[in-house]
Amino acid sequence: MYHWDQRGCGRSQRRGPYSVDRSVADLDAVRRHFGLDRVALLGHSWGARLALGHALAHPGSVSRLVLVSGTGIDDDATWHPRYQDAFFRALGEDRARWEELRARDTDRTQAEDRELAVLQWSVDFADRDRAREHAEAMATPWFGVNAECNATIGAELRQGSAGLLRERCAALEVPVLIVDGERDIRPRRAVDSLERVLPRVRRTTLAGAGHLPWTEDPEGFRSAVGAFLA
Incomplete structure (x- = not known):
């Protein structure tokens, strides 16, 4: 299994250019670096879109896609307004602090950057009693968040052509597994459009799990992915 820190993130240098195509090319460079002819790709959240983009650009090098x-x-x-409403409901009493930190933008300390990230990431867990604990673990060690990278790639994704992407997905013959957490605050109908168009797809929804289902239902996640890859 191989995992890498994407351009501008984690232990990688904060150096662009940042774009979807550049990220796809970086992923293919990792594959070629390790001498892998074909790989099973697993991507989470934005990483799912990245993995899909790589499979569309290099279908012959992908054996399975999760x-x-x-x-x-x-x-x-079609889904973001409902996600935003759910985000603020999940923040609850932490919303005021989140808004205060968010408004300061470039005037935050490193510790405050981390605090903002922990508050924001905590909403992604269905178990509210352990949400902060899980988010703290995600932020340890702390490498910071690359706001420029997030904003640039996010804007590009929002400007993409859904029609062209739909045509390319309809022609993708790579087997695909979609894994959802039933209690992800991003409406799961957001991924219905992708499921409908992919010709070789199966879908598993894990009850009681949020946006990071391997954390809240590790056995269910392991079983679904393991069976698919086998």
Whole structure:
């Protein structure tokens, strides 16, 4: 199994350019670096879109594709307002602090950057009693968040052509597994558009899990992915 820190993130240098195509090319460079002719790709959230993009660009190098807690190929407007409402409900009493930190933007300390990330990531867990604990673990060790990278790639994804992406997905012959957490605050109907168009797809929804289903239902996640890859 191989895992890498994407360009501008984690232990990688904060150096662009940042784009979807550049990220796909970086992923293919990792594959070629390890001398792998074909790989089974697993991507989570934005990583699911990245893995899909790589499979569309290099279908011959992908044997299986696992898309975890991603979104679909329809416009964000079809699901994002409901996600935003759910986000603020999940924040609850932490919303005021989140808004205070968010408003300071470039005037935050490193510790405050981490606090903002922990608050934001905590909403992704269905178990509210352990949400902060899980988010703290995600932020340890702390490498920071690359706001420029997030904003640039996010804007590009929002401007993409859903029609063209739908046509390319309909022609993809790579077997695909979609894994959802039933209680992900991103409406799961957001990925319905992708499921409908892929010709070789199966889908597993894990009850009681949020946006990071391997954390809240590790056995269910392991079973679904393991059976698919086998």
